Amino acid sequence: MRMRYITLTVALAAMHVATVSPAVASPAAGALVNARIHTLDEQRPTADALAWDAAGRIIAVGSKDEVLARNAGAVVHDAHGATVVPGLIDAHAHLMGLGYALMRADLVGARSKAEVIARLQAFAAALPADAWLLGRGWDQNDWPEKTFPTAADLDTAFPTRPVWLERVDGHAGWANSAAMRQAGRDLSGNWQPDGGLVVRADNQPTGVFVDAATDLIDDVVPPPGDALRTEALRRALAAAASVGLTGVHDMGTSAADLDLYKRFADEGWLTLRVVAYADGDAAALDALCKSGPYLHLSERVRMAGAKFYADGALGSRGAALKQPYSDDPGNHGLLVTPPERLLDSLRKARRCGVQVATHAIGDRGNQLVLDDYATVLGDAARSDHRWRVEHAQIVSVADIPTFERLHVIASMQPTHATSDMPWAEARVGRERLAGAYAWRRFLQANVRLALGSDFPVESADPRLGLYAAVTRQDLEGEPPGGWLPDQKLTPEEALRGFTTDAAWAGFTEREVGRLAPGLRADFVLLDADPLTAPARQLPGTKVLATWVDGVRVYDATPQAAAAKPATPF
């Protein structure tokens, strides 16, 4: 593969690394000692020390003495007995989506309108001056008056900044007057939109919009500008580092988002290794076809694949099924991309040498994608193409061996199973559950499993993914024994899905996913061993530190806390 490099701002980037960014310290040769390391490397599965060079490449893994002998002069870091695993990789997520979600004020559980406004004011302090203030999670049933709020409640605190707040159930919104002034039409009168309600008093809108009426405000929220996008990415990166993520497969990256990732990488701020998949058949894929796969000089950003959609989602009955929904006779779900257009896009990707990842949730969606892959790949199906199916949630048991036959990766999200388990059987019935979130059946068929979260749809926290994978239970431990428990993964299999096999799915297995000489020093320090601790302890396992390329990008060790100046009274 020919890789393009962006070298333009390298000198500048080096300067930034040393002087500007607090997140990315100057790289130096280093060693980590007194650790309990699971390397996931078959040559040497466990070790208590590792060392890396100033470029962030591992040069030795072994005992403390072995490692220090290979790397005299390295800065030595004491892990104080912490467990160390390879940096965690989320194989299916939406990085900007996480950033935007973090840019919305969280109003869940606010006990009064005064508390809502206090939370909004604290949140607004970090926003660009003219940005819309978006929030979610209010519920008037939690307040003393238990009645819908009004625009006036917000106007004193926010006379000019538009404010738009989604109710906890997503079925209503609360706007201030500045937001309503920007609506595309006069909101007064006695008209109502189809399927919605503009709440009014004396023919004047009060500020609350129900169901389809929320579009009147949603449609005028401006697309995020440069300052907001920058802040969203900054927050997403910080959130990812704090939960031990060192890599993400960004599913559906626009050309503009790729440019933003490049800029962060140029300036030394990108604390996550991003394997970007172009957003369907659009500008980013065209650039790949024109110029070949993209790799940033820092190797923190690459794009060599594209993401497409076959069908919808199960919760909204959009997943395409072979037989109708069990709870909606006559409904077979939706193919969201016309089949001939999907096939054209796959052919284009193949022509351009681009790796393909296609969203398929229902059994019909999955069968369609497998048929298309067989058609497009032809004899090359047994080559090292690594085409992927994203989600592979409800698959006919008979179709699972086809994944292996075509060398297709199943990219699955353990927390989707535990989120969907309360209602999945109602949607598809007992029989089709045999191929539902069937991680073990895929492994038994020798299919490679790459694991992720689909954040911000689910939490970005891979500890929750590991927990869901090994228990198939919610955080309360329900149902006892786990849902469809024969499909549970072992702790080792789950960890491989979030490291080695995720790396493989992104063509980065020679860089990351294991801790071995020659690979990147991307690793996570944990206060408990995810391979031996009881599964119920996984969600509460503490991420002590996250390292990328031998540089600490997140530090919550007791030593770091002790080094911080005391809070002034």
Ligand SMILES: [Zn+2]
């Ligand atoms: Zn997704």
